[in-house]
Amino acid sequence: MATTSCIEFQDVVAGYKDFMILNKLSLQARRGAITLLLGPNGAGKSTVLKTLFGLLKPRQGRILLDGQDITGASPKELLARGIAFVPQGRNLFGQLTVHQNLELGGITLGMKTTHARIPEVLEFFPRVRERLHSQASALSGGEQKQLEIGRALLLRPRVLLIDEPSIGLSPLVVQDVFKLLRRLAEQGTTVLMVEQNVKSALKVSDEAIALESGRRVLQRPAAELLADPHIERLFLGGAHAATPAAA
């Protein structure tokens, strides 16, 4: 059966305790593409990633990975099936070295495989490679985010979920992270990204999905969205509000 969707949500309902955040959400993310999740604060973007990674169990609906039902699978099972998650914020063991953090990332692979893959992953991150024996907490914010991505890449994921990678990073470093995501997508990795930095994220993405109150309100090619002035008004509201007031 031919399917071009790598990830598919079918009428997914999910949330926290009695509070449902995703309300019959349906969406598709194409294989080898970067799909950007947009929407106002609280729309449920991070909840999509958490649900996809098995941190929240859907109450209704189905989630498919390459056409196979993965609804209700645990994070461990999903990791084994090739889904990796880079959550928002800092998620390293700051007291441990860069190398030790990478070793922990490969714990499910065994040390032999992990050690063989570490140099491969570090090729993407020359600055991190130079700091292999430094404490992770001594790296700059951008280097730490790169290390987190590197740790996820050790698993050679076919799907990379990444939540707000630009937080705390300078614009130049953000561009480096985006370039890397582009490169990964071109090598066949499916990337699902949440990013507030909407304009730059759209530039690097293939497809955009906008959520509102846990529902999909739009799914369009990123380039089309970038070129649409109405969309700017609708979905870049935060960026507009930040336009400096007249002195």
Ligand SMILES: Nc1ncnc2c1ncn2[C@@H]1O[C@H](COP(=O)(O)OP(=O)(O)OP(=O)(O)O)[C@@H](O)[C@H]1O
């Ligand atoms: N652990 C939690 N327990 C209870 N409610 C939560 C929890 N995490 C998130 N929420 C609530 O779920 C809703 C959706 O949150 P989510 O983080 O998915 O939104 P988002 O679209 O990613 O927003 P943002 O852009 O602000 O990160 C919010 O109202 C939030 O307060």
